[in-house]
Amino acid sequence: MRMVDLIEKKRDGASLTKEEIHFIIEGYVREEIPDYQMSAWAMAVYFRGMSPEETAELTLTMAESGEQLDLSVLGERFVDKHSTGGVGDKTTLLLGPMVAACGVPVAKMSGRGLGHTGGTIDKLSSIPGFRVELTQEEFLRQVKKIGLSVIAQTGNMVPADKKLYALRDVTGTVSSIPLIASSVMSKKIAAGAQGIVLDVKYGSGAFMKTIEDARTLAKTMVDIGNALGRQTIAVLSNMNQPLGRAVGNCLEVLEVIDALQGKGPDDLMKVCLELGSWMLVAGGIAPNVETGKKLLHESIESGAAWQKFLEFLMEQGGDVQAVKERRLKVAPWSLPILAKESGYVQSFDAHKIGLLAMTLGAGRMTKESSIDLGAGVYLAKKAGEWVEAEEPVIQLYGRDQERLSEGVHLAQELISISSEIPERPPLIEEVLQ
Ligand code: URA
Numbered sequence: 001m002r003m004v005d006l007i008e009k010k011r012d013g014a015s016l017t018k019e020e021i022h023f024i025i026e027g028y029v030r031e032e033i034p035d036y037q038m039s040a041w042a043m044a045v046y047f048r049g050m051s052p053e054e055t056a057e058l059t060l061t062m063a064e065s066g067e068q069l070d071l072s073v074l075g076e077r078f079v080d081k082h083s084t085g086g087v088g089d090k091t092t093l094l095l096g097p098m099v100a101a102c103g104v105p106v107a108k109m110s111g112r113g114l115g116h117t118g119g120t121i122d123k124l125s126s127i128p129g130f131r132v133e134l135t136q137e138e139f140l141r142q143v144k145k146i147g148l149s150v151i152a153q154t155g156n157m158v159p160a161d162k163k164l165y166a167l168r169d170v171t172g173t174v175s176s177i178p179l180i181a182s183s184v185m186s187k188k189i190a191a192g193a194q195g196i197v198l199d200v201k202y203g204s205g206a207f208m209k210t211i212e213d214a215r216t217l218a219k220t221m222v223d224i225g226n227a228l229g230r231q232t233i234a235v236l237s238n239m240n241q242p243l244g245r246a247v248g249n250c251l252e253v254l255e256v257i258d259a260l261q262g263k264g265p266d267d268l269m270k271v272c273l274e275l276g277s278w279m280l281v282a283g284g285i286a287p288n289v290e291t292g293k294k295l296l297h298e299s300i301e302s303g304a305a306w307q308k309f310l311e312f313l314m315e316q317g318g319d320v321q322a323v324k325e326r327r328l329k330v331a332p333w334s335l336p337i338l339a340k341e342s343g344y345v346q347s348f349d350a351h352k353i354g355l356l357a358m359t360l361g362a363g364r365m366t367k368e369s370s371i372d373l374g375a376g377v378y379l380a381k382k383a384g385e386w387v388e389a390e391e392p393v394i395q396l397y398g399r400d401q402e403r404l405s406e407g408v409h410l411a412q413e414l415i416s417i418s419s420e421i422p423e424r425p426p427l428i429e430e431v432l433q
Pocket residue numbers: 083084085111114165174179180181183184
């Protein structure tokens with residue numbers, strides 16, 4: 001078999017066989033297929049799509065490209081959660097401790113930022129000392145001990161996704177239903193959870209721009225999970241404006257610290273309660289989502305979720321004192337963008353906010369680029385809120401003035417103010433299972 005023939009086959013819209021998919025994924029992991037050919041193939045998949053059979057085969061081949069965990073050996077029902085990616089999406093950092101505090105163990109492998117969206121591992125890396133890479137033994141031991149661990153994909157688990165994810169990030173091939181579905185589900189399957197809750201985002205800041213595409217993606221993943229005996233639930237949530245107010249790694253961790261102490265923004269808490277309650281249902285702790293939401297509320301009010309977060313940081317080497325004192329390295333330069341007139345802030349385009357945060361240094365431009373964990377954007381006002389003329393709407397954070405001045409222009413274009421209260425679509429659209 002030759003890779004060039006398979007690229008052409010997909011380019012021309014034909015379906016690939018099981019053997020051909022194996023050839024591509026295994027060859028790429030063994031470095032026999034170079035990045036440039038894999039990029040061309042990913043672009044062909046982007047335009048031509050894949051059949052459900054091809055997507056399921058791609059998912060399994062990727063899951064089997066490295067080691068897999070069997071969490072059932074720990075004798076409990078583990079639940080995992082994954083977002084298809086959004087702007088300001090820090091739900092994992094909140095949900096992990098909330099759900100674990102309610103008694104359902106969470107064992108999660110997360111990713112770094114992708115395209116204009118942030119990644120949990122980059123956010124966790126902004127906590128001094130925090131280790132995102134654990135060995136399998138350490139990971140399992142920690143989940144057994146405190147009921148919570150979040151790690152980066154280790155080199156020997158799902159290496160196919162590790163390589164392809166980074167490549168897609170810089171080749172314009174992220175927003176493809178089969179590539180997202182196989183990326184997400186291969187990790188969930190390899191990580192061994194019995195229950196999987198998916199946060200499928202749609203809207204300007206998501207990879208799926210329409211609810212219809214998000215529904216197709218959700219159904220593709222739910223079908224793959226259920227066919228493999230993993231209870232899979234997908235929540236479709238709106239990502240037309242960022243979740244919460246902070247966008248950028250350190251800034252988002254600071255927002256999580258507040259949220260775990262009962263001071264979280266409404267939209268973030270609402271999405272967390274919905275996802276978390278399904279995690280409690282899948283974990284067998286709550287009989288229904290209403291009870292799940294009640295338990296999660298209590299985990300915040302009693303301080304149990306906050307204590308679990310600190311325990312989790314301590315186990316993975318994070319500086320607990322720095323977190324308690326909110327001493328994280330936010331970028332030294334900061335600039336407010338002021339409202340030119342009074343009125344209601346209209347919708348904030350989450351995609352553009354994500355690009356703005358990238359311009360300030362919070363995202364990767366190439367596979368090798370490093371990111372500035374302290375950079376980002378804080379939305380002092382969100383869509384639907386009133387602002388007075390000359391009041392700050394957006395606060396920019398960057399490493400130097402040059403980056404900030406690049407961001408100012410973008411930020412000013414983003415703000416639209418009117419005397420009308422904007423319409424707000426529902427945050428949670430539907431649940432598929
Ligand atoms: N999250 C993933 O893990 N993979 C994708 O492709 C998109 C979001």
